[in-house]
Amino acid sequence: MSHATSVPARPTEARGAESTPRSTGSEDATAPSHEPTVTPLRFGYGTNGLADLRLDDALTLLADLGYAGVGLTLDHMHLDPLAPDLAARTRRLAQRLDALGLDVTVETGARYVLDPRRKHGPSLLDPDPEDRGRRVDLLIRAVRVAADLGAHAVHCFSGITPPGTDPDRAWHRLTDALAPVLDAATTAGVPLAVEPEPGHLLASLADFHRLRRALGEPEHLGLTLDIGHCQCLEPLSPADCVRAAAPWLRHVQIEDMRRGVHEHLPFGDGEIDFPPVLAALSATGYQGLTVVELPRHSHAGPHFAELSLPFLRRAEATATGSPARVRPHGDPSATPEGSTS
Template sequence: MFRLGYNTNGLPFQRLGDALELVSDLGYEAVAITPDVGALDPLRLSPADVAEARKRLDDLGLSVAIETGARFVLDPRRKHRPTLLEASAAERERRVDFYFRCLALAVELGADVVSLWAGAAPEGEPGTLDELPEHPLLDRLASGLAAVLERARDLGVRVGFEPEPGMFIERPAGFRTLLGYMGPAGDDLGLTLDVGHCVVTGDLPVSSVVDEFAGRLLHVHLADCPRGRHHHVPFGEGDLDLVDALRGLTASGFQGMAAVELSRDGHRGPEAAADALASLHAALTEI
């Protein structure tokens, strides 16, 4: 069975140690850590902070994954920039270096998964890639990912790629195209599937997406979303069929982490985390 976790981007006002204890006390088995300016900033890591986090994770028995979606960690004025799609090779290299740092942090924390995404097209190109067989930005993206995957193989860490609404690759179909473009260089690339994103992009039912990509499914994000709107909301407030999504994960034999991601609810993080777990347990009883 997959392990239920919670993403620390939904607990931005707790110290990391306090957030880890809260997640464990609520009954989660895992935590997805988003290294950010407030906790484990990959650009300003303190060995003591890393060692303390590793000890806390071990003491609590939490499995861990590393998320790389911090909004302004690389540029305080441009959300999620630079990306692997930038025209400037130096800018793309900054993102690659950030991923290398996150991979190294994963090793130190005992995480075996690092999750990432493409980013938005930066130069006014069409915003997304779905079934297009070729696109000028594919080479930039594939080259950067190839370097990250090579480093990840050396470190024994897996990389999960997340389609994200509004980004260059926003649907599972775009992930499929990316794999075809990369060929053998992408053999190790797994899928991070956000079930709420499937609602936004109309890739339904979620169980069918899980079934199609079961062999690549590495990591899962759990949240509800309204149809057609990329807005993470608590379960029951959007259009996600949670029972269908969890049934699909169970039937696929997925054994990784399924982490709740409610960054918009950070102002009520403890309550949101508790409510989410209650909803998940209720939905699991229907499977």
């Protein structure tokens, strides 16, 4: 579902690159190069966009297509965090990921994993302390799963401020609720990567920094940056958001999006210019996964998984001037039934 968001226009971007004198060709050829270091990006695909597949089928598909990893959403149809024998099931999954050569990040955005009637409920902002505790328990379980899988981060978000709740009270609930999760993450050595989410209490990069300061700038508190969300509501461009977020970047989600509309779109259906974004991300030296986030296209998940990686590899090649690393796998499937793409 799309939701329109009233967002101010971005300020005119700095023209630092344009003000740099161009080379005349007369410089000393032995002068050291000042070109930025290029770090190859590692792309994954989110299992919330493959919800109609069994988990093993989804993982096999992604490995066959050439993805480096997977964004694993803990949910009932894949790795259910509330079902019995979680530790044993996680060990088996770790073995399968290792056999397929897939890295993983653990995501916690399942819609109804805790409550069949409330999307993403209860949240860390819920008025009921016991309900907030259920979300905290889920996140601590996610940290343990991430540690057992060797995941590079655990993703989470704040939730929507409940009606009638004072914002300062909501921030107090958020910081209190995250404290034991951060303790677990610190003990496990797994970064907790909070995602600014449009419409949530913590919606922007500025909100992330407010949380970080309120918690005393803990080492294991990092950031999930969703590139589409940057296009949707941040005052900076997506590429500038990447540069601004670089010191705290622990996880990246990526999809296309339009300004002011929170709707995850397949690549090419929105407004984002991806080569500058990927160039900025590569220049940060980010080593984690960049995960395609198309949960509302799960009805045609294999189709969009097949198309997304070549798109990103071509954009990366344009950004870095290197050959596109696209694994041949036959012709793309036909436009799937029910798709308007």
